[in-house]
Amino acid sequence: MNSPELFIHIVLLLGLAPLVSGCIRNWKAKLQNRRGPPVWQPYLDLEKFFRKDMVISENASWLFRAVPFVLFSSTILAGLLVPLISVAAPLSMFGGVLALVGLLALGRFFLALGGLDPGSAFGGMGSSREMTLSAIAEPALMLAVFTVAIGARSTDLSQMLMAAQGPTWKLFNPAHVLAFAALFIVLLAETGRIPVDNPATHLELTMIHEAMILEYSGRYLALIEWSASIKQLVLMALLVNIFFPVGIAPIQSSAGALGFSLACLLAKLMALGAAVVLVETTNAKLRLFRVPDLLSAAFILAALALLSTFLFQ
Amino acid sequence: MTTLYDPARILAALQPAFADLTDRFGSRIQAIEAPRPNEVYLQVQMDLVSGLCAQLYRKWQARLVSVFADDVREAAGVFHVYYVLALDAAQGFFVLRVPLTPEQGKVVSLANALPAVNWQEREIQDLFGIPLGGHPNPRRCALHDDWPEVHPLRKDFDVKTALPPFQGERHKFRKVEGEGVFQVPVGPVHAGIIEPGHFLFSVAGEPVLYLQIRLFYTHKGTEKLFENLPVSHGVRLAESISGDSSFAHATAFCHAIERASGIEAPPRARALRTVCLELERLYNHIADIGAIATDVAFVVANAHAMRLKETVLRLNGQLTGNRLLRGMACPGGVRFDWTTEQIKTISNFVRDLMPEFDSLVTLISESSSTRDRLETTGILTPKTARDLGVTGLAGRASGFNGDLRRDFPHTAYDQVQFTVPVYQEGDVLRRMQVRIDEVRQSLSIIEQVLARLPQGPVQVKVPDLHPGAVALGYVEGWRGEIFHWIRAAGPQRLARCKIKDPSLQNWPALSEAILGNIIPDFPVVNKSFNLSYSGTDR
Numbered sequence: 001m002n003s004p005e006l007f008i009h010i011v012l013l014l015g016l017a018p019l020v021s022g023c024i025r026n027w028k029a030k031l032q033n034r035r036g037p038p039v040w041q042p043y044l045d046l047e048k049f050f051r052k053d054m055v056i057s058e059n060a061s062w063l064f065r066a067v068p069f070v071l072f073s074s075t076i077l078a079g080l081l082v083p084l085i086s087v088a089a090p091l092s093m094f095g096g097v098l099a100l101v102g103l104l105a106l107g108r109f110f111l112a113l114g115g116l117d118p119g120s121a122f123g124g125m126g127s128s129r130e131m132t133l134s135a136i137a138e139p140a141l142m143l144a145v146f147t148v149a150i151g152a153r154s155t156d157l158s159q160m161l162m163a164a165q166g167p168t169w170k171l172f173n174p175a176h177v178l179a180f181a182a183l184f185i186v187l188l189a190e191t192g193r194i195p196v197d198n199p200a201t202h203l204e205l206t207m208i209h210e211a212m213i214l215e216y217s218g219r220y221l222a223l224i225e226w227s228a229s230i231k232q233l234v235l236m237a238l239l240v241n242i243f244f245p246v247g248i249a250p251i252q253s254s255a256g257a258l259g260f261s262l263a264c265l266l267a268k269l270m271a272l273g274a275a276v277v278l279v280e281t282t283n284a285k286l287r288l289f290r291v292p293d294l295l296s297a298a299f300i301l302a303a304l305a306l307l308s309t310f311l312f313q
Numbered sequence: 314m315t316t317l318y319d320p321a322r323i324l325a326a327l328q329p330a331f332a333d334l335t336d337r338f339g340s341r342i343q344a345i346e347a348p349r350p351n352e353v354y355l356q357v358q359m360d361l362v363s364g365l366c367a368q369l370y371r372k373w374q375a376r377l378v379s380v381f382a383d384d385v386r387e388a389a390g391v392f393h394v395y396y397v398l399a400l401d402a403a404q405g406f407f408v409l410r411v412p413l414t415p416e417q418g419k420v421v422s423l424a425n426a427l428p429a430v431n432w433q434e435r436e437i438q439d440l441f442g443i444p445l446g447g448h449p450n451p452r453r454c455a456l457h458d459d460w461p462e463v464h465p466l467r468k469d470f471d472v473k474t475a476l477p478p479f480q481g482e483r484h485k486f487r488k489v490e491g492e493g494v495f496q497v498p499v500g501p502v503h504a505g506i507i508e509p510g511h512f513l514f515s516v517a518g519e520p521v522l523y524l525q526i527r528l529f530y531t532h533k534g535t536e537k538l539f540e541n542l543p544v545s546h547g548v549r550l551a552e553s554i555s556g557d558s559s560f561a562h563a564t565a566f567c568h569a570i571e572r573a574s575g576i577e578a579p580p581r582a583r584a585l586r587t588v589c590l591e592l593e594r595l596y597n598h599i600a601d602i603g604a605i606a607t608d609v610a611f612v613v614a615n616a617h618a619m620r621l622k623e624t625v626l627r628l629n630g631q632l633t634g635n636r637l638l639r640g641m642a643c644p645g646g647v648r649f650d651w652t653t654e655q656i657k658t659i660s661n662f663v664r665d666l667m668p669e670f671d672s673l674v675t676l677i678s679e680s681s682s683t684r685d686r687l688e689t690t691g692i693l694t695p696k697t698a699r700d701l702g703v704t705g706l707a708g709r710a711s712g713f714n715g716d717l718r719r720d721f722p723h724t725a726y727d728q729v730q731f732t733v734p735v736y737q738e739g740d741v742l743r744r745m746q747v748r749i750d751e752v753r754q755s756l757s758i759i760e761q762v763l764a765r766l767p768q769g770p771v772q773v774k775v776p777d778l779h780p781g782a783v784a785l786g787y788v789e790g791w792r793g794e795i796f797h798w799i800r801a802a803g804p805q806r807l808a809r810c811k812i813k814d815p816s817l818q819n820w821p822a823l824s825e826a827i828l829g830n831i832i833p834d835f836p837v838v839n840k841s842f843n844l845s846y847s848g849t850d851r
Contacts, residue, residue: 032616285610
């Protein structure tokens with residue numbers, strides 16, 4: 001991994017993430033017969049948040065101020081573990097799937113602390129809900145990725161991709177179909193989408209992710225929003241790249257190959273985004289106590305996927 | 314016993330109940346007046362009220378729909394406290410009038426037996442300074458705890474009085490204690506563009522143990538303002554009591570004025586009023602159906618509902634010059650007649666709306682995830698609903714079989730056929746179902762009215778009011794029954810206008826319906842009632 005590729009990777013993470021959020025928001029509006037905000041609205045929002053003054057509760061401690069930075073850097077680090085347009089992820093030598101899950105969990109842990117710290121009722125509610133749900137979502141995520149890892153005989157995502165591009169790989173392996181379904185549910189939960197959470201609501205009492213960040217404003221809010229969209233991009237890229245490793249540039253490839261790879265990535269992200277939009281539009285939000293059922297379903301799917309890797313070997 | 318009006322004038326259907334009351338309490342009833350066949354006033358002493366109410370409740374299935382006071386110290390040296398009892402089956406009202414001396418008078422609370430009057434009795438205490446005896450929770454209500462000792466609805470209180478900055482006590486909420494119990498305060502300022510109201514949830518984890526609702530943040534002294542306005546301006550004020558029920562409130566007010574002056578709006582005016590009332594019901598019900606879908610994040614349905622609501626609002630604008638039907642109502646009829654072309658527009662509109670509304674309903678009813686959220690959520694049992702006197706659509710979803718349009722036909726409702734949907738389950742789904750059924754009924758009512766639209770004037774002149782004349786006006790608004798009770802001061806002036814919005818009656822039911830539900834379900838339960846803050850606070 002050389003520095004231009006690292007640079008491209010980081011630029012993609014930072015630059016592409018708001019666009020993905022914007023596209024999903026815009027398409028959702030289109031499906032509801034609304035005009036919707038332009039796809040670049042999240043960039044304008046970020047720019048606005050960075051310009052604005054912050055209002056910070058007088059009950060907030062240093063922890064509250066540290067959270068946006070910890071969250072942002074842990075999310076970026078997690079992003080550097082996932083191959084985007086080249087099979088070699090910039091930080092793959094430092095860790096694989098376990099590190100990815102760990103880094104995301106670290107960010108979430110701090111975000112939950114940030115929700116609790118100012119002592120407002122909504123923040124505490126959001127934090128408790130988020131931690132409850134993630135306790136089930138995380139194992140499902142790990143199991144699902146392990147399914148692929150077993151096939152590749154490595155938990156390193158770059159290794160997994162290289163194995164995926166190898167000759168013995170079957171695209172519609174039953175184990176992979178199950179694991180993909182599990183990961184898709186986890187994606188909905190982790191990115192706060194309907195039917196788990198509603199990113200567009202103004203009703204504090206129903207919020208999960210939004211409730212935790214209600215007390216944040218200005219630059220801190222910008223960092224948190226940006227982290228949330230980066231996390232969404234990372235999870236989506238993980239999903240599309242390990243299950244559909246089409247067109248990803250091999251190590252040390254030319255600029256042309258990287259460009260082709262980028263186009264493939266965008267196409268795959270758009271397809272996955274469209275699937276998310278469809279789910280969000282055709283479903284109502286689940287009752288909060290039903291969400292664990294959904295996530296358990298994801299966990300069971302992932303467990304079955306793991307089992308079937310041995311059965312169909 | 315003095316009889317000021319011929320008892321023979323009393324509505325035939327009310328006679329049995331009337332005879333029963335006079336038999337049983339005859340000598341203790343001080344005076345009887347029947348200014349209108351279905352509105353009978355019985356003057357009694359305070360100690361007789363609970364007996365009379367109990368008899369009317371148990372034997373004649375009466376409902377206590379309004380409790381209020383009136384300051385007549387200047388003329389008679391006393392306060393009057395009124396109890397309005399509606400006998401749905403007999404299509405009539407008994408109004409108990411209780412004189413109370415300013416020195417010793419005391420309202421004996423009925424709230425222990427009839428929780429439905431809890432807030433209304435406390436309001437009398439706040440606004441008139443008449444002490445309240447035997448009330449389970451005689452704290453401040455309409456005027457918050459920090460108000461100075463003033464009683465704005467007394468005649469000697471000038472509406473222009475400038476009060477010093479409030480420095481009184483802060484409200485003390487009830488404590489709920491236990492392991493893991495914590496409080497979630499919400500409001501009074503909310504995230505949406507809505508009015509203020511404070512909700513204090515006591516929760517153990519997610520389930521709600523207790524909900525305290527504190528309202529009256531937007532108390533505007535509307536009832537006092539009526540006393541300073543000529544009747545013609547009063548209509549405009551009535552329109553602003555609760556924005557989403559502009560026409561219903563204005564019509565209830567006009568109805569009271571018309572009854573007080575002994576006239577009736579001409580047939581064509583009554584027909585047009587009926588159409589307007591149904592248009593108001595249409596746009597509110599459709600919007601609420603969409604809003605309930607939004608609160609469970611089924612946003613597509615809301616997008617469709619908002620589009621349909623907009624078409625109704627535009628029709629309203631086209632017909633009356635105002636999207637919320639303001640400026641249409643006036644005593645003696647309606648302000649504008651509609652041309653044949655406009656009538657045709659309405660017919661076409663109704664015909665086009667029906668299939669569109671059906672497809673909206675299909676969209677919602679075919680979404681199993683939405684149904685899962687709404688069914689068994691926020692159950693208000695029929696028993697609780699009866700105890701709290703819950704009226705209107707919320708009541709009908711919880712077994713209350715009453716609708717003023719059917720039971721006390723006003724405007725042109727006696728000319729049309731419709732059914733009143735009643736459900737027993739009392740959950741959010743049923744409150745939405747009542748709305749869906751009523752939208753269909755409304756469309757049919759409009760069609761029926763237009764098919765047999767009478768010709769003739771749309772307005773008659775309202776003769777001057779007799780000083781001292783009293784009358785009860787009533788209208789079934791989209792939310793429930795609206796009552797306006799007036800007492801005339803002069804030919805064009807009112808001495809008292811009491812407004813009863815169904816929201817005042819139904820708010821406490823929300824605290825009951827949410828018990829045992831989880832806190833993220835509160836918004837949808839609240840939306841399924843969709844009560845007015847402004848109509849409650851006045």
